[in-house]
Amino acid sequence: MVFTELLEHIDFKEAKTVDEGIAFAKNVLKIGEVDKGFTLDAINFANKGLVEAANANKGKLFMPKKMYYRDMGKDALAGVIKEIQSPHFGSLSINKQYFEHETLDKYINNCLGIGKKETTASAAKAASSATAKAKDDFCFICQVDNNILDMIKRYTKAPESLTIAEKREIVANLEQAITIQSSLLNLSPMTTLKKNMKLFEKNGIQVDLKEFEALSTEKQSEKIKDLFSQLQEKVGGKLLIKIPYLSPTETIHHEMGHLQDFAKNLKELDIKNMSFGDVWSDVKGGKYTVETDFVGNRWGGMTYNGFSELFKKNPKKFQKRYPDLYEFLTNQEFQQSAGKISAYAQTSIGEFIAEVYGKMVRGEKVADDVMVLYKKYNGPMIPYA
16 A cells, blocks of 8 residues: 555546546556456446545545456455565555455345245335334334435336446445444444333333333343334334435445555554555565554454454453453443444454544444544544544
């Protein structure tokens, strides 16, 4: 990754050819190397997300040194290379599978319940009631953005009529709907209770806030589900939760958050003396060393191999090796603050930072307690925040 001064504001315009898109990435976004295998859709998608991040930072930020287009499995639309000892550290990869109909169709079909046992007609009915597939114990109906709902209805009638870009929009917004449903009940139940206290009281459901606050997050989650079940019985239906539109480029914003976090918080790298330099060149030259435990403490997490197993089997050893990460994972207040952002934000300090950074890039409001935690971990700021 390289600290770059781009134009304070870049006007993004979709390229008409792949070569034009690659030239934009190199000449305007100052990315040194770009794979030639990009499709037009993919290079435009990547460039758009990077422009949004650059504009939010008024052109001053770390940019990926290289941008790859490769098969990354089905887990992520994009990702930065996090292995610090790798010459590719800080490079951005765009996942080919999210630019193919097959992968997107499988995800959408799963969310809408389209399969051997359910007909397309039943999925269309679900789409018209604006629901995403969810567990039975959820007491909410998530209403997605009207444009997304129209796309879902078109998809249930004729999947082939949608472009890859439209299907990617559906995927991003279905994922968000499911995440918000889970967050309300499981990730940040204290916040959910406070927001709905008047609704509970109005319907004759009394809650002792202090008693609720003293419970563990797990117990709070059980309690809030019970409260909403009571409410559902009283009002005779589920609550409608409106889901704001989410652009698929939010994944790029998230990954750029990782890049800025790497640059700001690698203790072994003196960023002030390398403002316009290449971080990797000094690591490669042996000028700086990077301790594995330090890296794991900040950027390891429960979704990474070995971390979850060690945390469960030997928490004392985990705490000794990764003290900050252990505190983040076990502190109820920290976890509920992170849960206001997403489930993924709860899995590690690094993912929490990247998730919050992405919201700031999009100009979304971030709760005060979340920002306190973000600043505790020295999260990278952007000009307006």
